[in-house]
Amino acid sequence: MSTLPLKAGTKLVLASHNKGKLAEFSTLLADFGITVLSAGDLDLPEPEETETTFAGNAALKALAAAKATGLPALADDSGLCVSALGGAPGIYSARWAGPDKDFPAAMTRIQEGIGQDERDAWFTCVLCLAFPDGTSYSFAGRVDGQITWPPRGDKGHGYDPIFTPEGEKRTFAEMDEAEKNAISHRARAFALFQKECLA
Template sequence: MNATPTRLNRGDTLVLATHNRGKIAEFAALLAGYGIRVIPAGDLSLPEPEETADSFTGNAALKAMAAAKAANLPALADDSGFCVAALDGAPGIFSARWAGPEKDYPDAMRRIHDRMGDNPDRSAWFISVLCLAWPDGRTETFEGRIDGHVIWPPHGENGHGYDPIFAPGGGGRSFADMSDAEKNTISHRALAFALFRDTCLPVAA
């Protein structure tokens, strides 16, 4: 992280370095009110770089820097994943890949359930690392984490990805049971976003 963070200004354009519709919707809600024009990478026909790093931070930086350089604009990327204690932290940075090219998250959730078996340790967590990159190569990174546990069967109609099998804290409601507004106050991405907001965004209108 730079010693002197750089803030975005009202009226600036920010590339959102993701093609994931669920993430785009979450970030659109989180960024509302800051006077920042947000453009998803897909709207600029930017390719998705291969995630070759061995950490959330590394992959977020790869995506953010690729978008910033290609668009010649500041870019914000998220790398996040679902980590299960009984699976030694898997799927972790491979969370999206577990769902395959068709993004079959019901199958991925079933595989987690099957691999956990009767293991009594149901603890799990979500991690999100945000990286803001500038075309000149400067970056800022912010990490958020929320702990909870795996529930089965999946339930809830909202959210995306592994939300239907994750209940934060010790409760029984999954992320998918929550409204977007409720989830966005406690999620891993919201926690990382709060750090990003305080460091890099203008004061909200």
Template sequence: MSEELARDDDSGPDPVPHRKLSRGKLVLATHNPGKVREIGALLAPFGIETVSAGALGLPEPEETGTTFAANAELKAREAADLSGLPSLADDSGLCVEALGGDPGIFSARWAGESKDFAVAMQRVHDRLAERGPDAGRDAHFVCALSLCWPDGHIETFEGRVDGMLAWPPRGDRGFGYDPMFVRNGDSATFGELDPDLKHSVSHRADAFRKLVAALF
């Protein structure tokens, strides 16, 4: 269990203090260009210089966790250990209620080895079609952000945004499943939203706000 999640249990010992993040270089433990852009933009105002795991030639670890938080933590730990720098990892995905929460932690894997999210979105649509016209379209995105220091200290924060699925996909902004997701209260998909607006309302933004409040 991450230290951040442990802090939510008031029955245990006194909470572990958050460790403040100082200005300097931070590894983004991802090979996903969309996540690199989005997380880099969120960190830029805080004087944090980011470099991706891909740019450093770090391997992509096997995601063996059973939750978003567990996968984010294992990616952050490996990047921090290999780079000797604080490392921030994201594990996020689309959860569709009518599919029992799938694709969930397997969201990237539904896109196949080529990471073609047009294939992944079609797969979601086809699975819903198999359940008939009355299958609900409720869905939510989840993001777990884990920040790990080279000495092994780690902090994890989770965010969520609820919405509905749209078909066919719309918009060429964002990445992943963004073109088929409409946040509750909106009419545009995440793939149609201005990037600055999406950065302020997404599941990643929700997790990032919690990280900033604790660590900066």
């Protein structure tokens, strides 16, 4: 049944094997009485991300998890887009870090690919809520900012140490979790999801 809003007591599958994302979403959904199970905990395979947009990949992951478990599933596809790189790494943000998740190497690749004057960048997140019957809903969030070099901060994950959002002097990795969650691309997508999907 694809019924909205999701009620307290609902079990929701987060279609991700990323422990950082699991922690973030568990925190965000705890206030609504929703229990988050991760695809990793349920031994679900990670589907190949064959779509060419954030929205397409989020839907692909959410629908696969919902159909595999019979539970509603939430997926996000997100990434860092750098203006001077034509929007790259974009949907390939995780892949730039390689199978070993070597984000320092991926951040160096970005720095080496852009000029000193071309620092504009943005993080995009698309959340997709899918149900076992194939119904799905998508919500997009974006936060603009600048590439910072060298990397700063030891919080957050992924590209956070090189991204400074507009209006801030600190990178995402220099903010505590609550501060980042209040302004991030994922928070903006989540606010739209919350308005439409949570009681």
